[in-house]
Amino acid sequence: MMLSPEIFPVPLIHISETNSTNNYLQSLCSKQKVEELTVVVADFQTSGRGQRGNSWESDSGKNLLFSTVIFPEFLEARRQFLISQIISLAIKEELETYTTDISIKWPNDIYWKEKKICGMLIENDLMGRNISQSIAGIGININQETFHSSAPNPVSLRQITGKEFDLFEILKNIMLRIQSYYNFLKKGNTESIACQYEMSLFRKKGMHRFKDANGEFLARIICVEPEGRLILEDEMLNKKGYMFKEVEYLLK
Ligand SMILES: Nc1ncnc2c1ncn2[C@@H]1O[C@H](COP(=O)(O)OP(=O)(O)OP(=O)(O)O)[C@@H](O)[C@H]1O
Numbered sequence: 184m185m186l187s188p189e190i191f192p193v194p195l196i197h198i199s200e201t202n203s204t205n206n207y208l209q210s211l212c213s214k215q216k217v218e219e220l221t222v223v224v225a226d227f228q229t230s231g232r233g234q235r236g237n238s239w240e241s242d243s244g245k246n247l248l249f250s251t252v253i254f255p256e257f258l259e260a261r262r263q264f265l266i267s268q269i270i271s272l273a274i275k276e277e278l279e280t281y282t283t284d285i286s287i288k289w290p291n292d293i294y295w296k297e298k299k300i301c302g303m304l305i306e307n308d309l310m311g312r313n314i315s316q317s318i319a320g321i322g323i324n325i326n327q328e329t330f331h332s333s334a335p336n337p338v339s340l341r342q343i344t345g346k347e348f349d350l351f352e353i354l355k356n357i358m359l360r361i362q363s364y365y366n367f368l369k370k371g372n373t374e375s376i377a378c379q380y381e382m383s384l385f386r387k388k389g390m391h392r393f394k395d396a397n398g399e400f401l402a403r404i405i406c407v408e409p410e411g412r413l414i415l416e417d418e419m420l421n422k423k424g425y426m427f428k429e430v431e432y433l434l435k
């Protein structure tokens with residue numbers, strides 16, 4: 184189904200079922216010219232993909248499961264974390280219109296308090312030193328009342344507020360916010376984006392427990408470097424930098 188631009192601000196493909204909206208959009212982009220910020224949204228995914236090969240749980244028609252594509256050829260591969268940053272900020276801002284206590288958990292999650300409300304899977308294609316295509320797959324728990332998988336700490340907007348939400352209204356608002364952040368990025372406002380991102384971080388203040396290859400430790404977040412590296416400072420005031428997957432947050 185294709186909704187008209189008056190109703191939806193970007194091209195929208197709504198499908199009832201697919202294995203993964205990331206796969207669907209990837210395959211579409213390999214076959215035909217696709218407009219930037221085209222959205223593929225599905226009611227149900229038969230094998231929704233998460234980070235680290237995890238699966239993504241969602242009851243049919245209850246949540247937002249979508250992917251969008253950009254072709255940021257101006258962006259160097261070493262700055263690809265900016266894509267995660269603008270999408271995280273867009274989603275955080277939209278969710279904040281419905282509830283408080285939303286933060287961005289580095290590198291690719293959105294949290295409500297200590298629980299995960301949204302996960303992102305961003306898959307980039309490179310061309311030389313730059314990014315030719317970026318597919319951002321986003322799962323946001325909206326109307327699901329109970330979770331059945333082994334997901335450690337899922338939470339939905341419904342569980343937080345007790346209300347039911349219009350999925351397409353939220354999707355539309357998120358796409359408008361992504362569009363506006365993407366234009367901001369194109370204009371070179373990278374420092375402002377990084378600064379807003381840092382201010383929005385989960386566990387930005389205070390000492391917290393983390394775990395790396397050497398075991399558990401207490402540390403505080405210092406910053407996120409432009410390449411996406413998380414800089415922590417431990418109790419002995421030693422600074423350590425981590426790329427994705429090299430460190431885990433220990434949840435309460
Ligand atoms: N709808 C969902 N909402 C929240 N969590 C989910 C959902 N579906 C699956 N999960 C679970 O989320 C887990 C992955 O979450 P998370 O990304 O927090 O893991 P992680 O290993 O801590 O990685 P990272 O913190 O780097 O993102 C998987 O175990 C997966 O089962």
Ligand SMILES: O=C(O)CCCC[C@@H]1SC[C@@H]2NC(=O)N[C@@H]21
Nearest residue numbers: 203231232233234302303320322
């Ligand atoms: O936190 C994670 O592990 C990332 C989850 C990403 C899930 C979304 S749902 C829409 C898109 N299609 C997928 O297969 N995955 C992403």
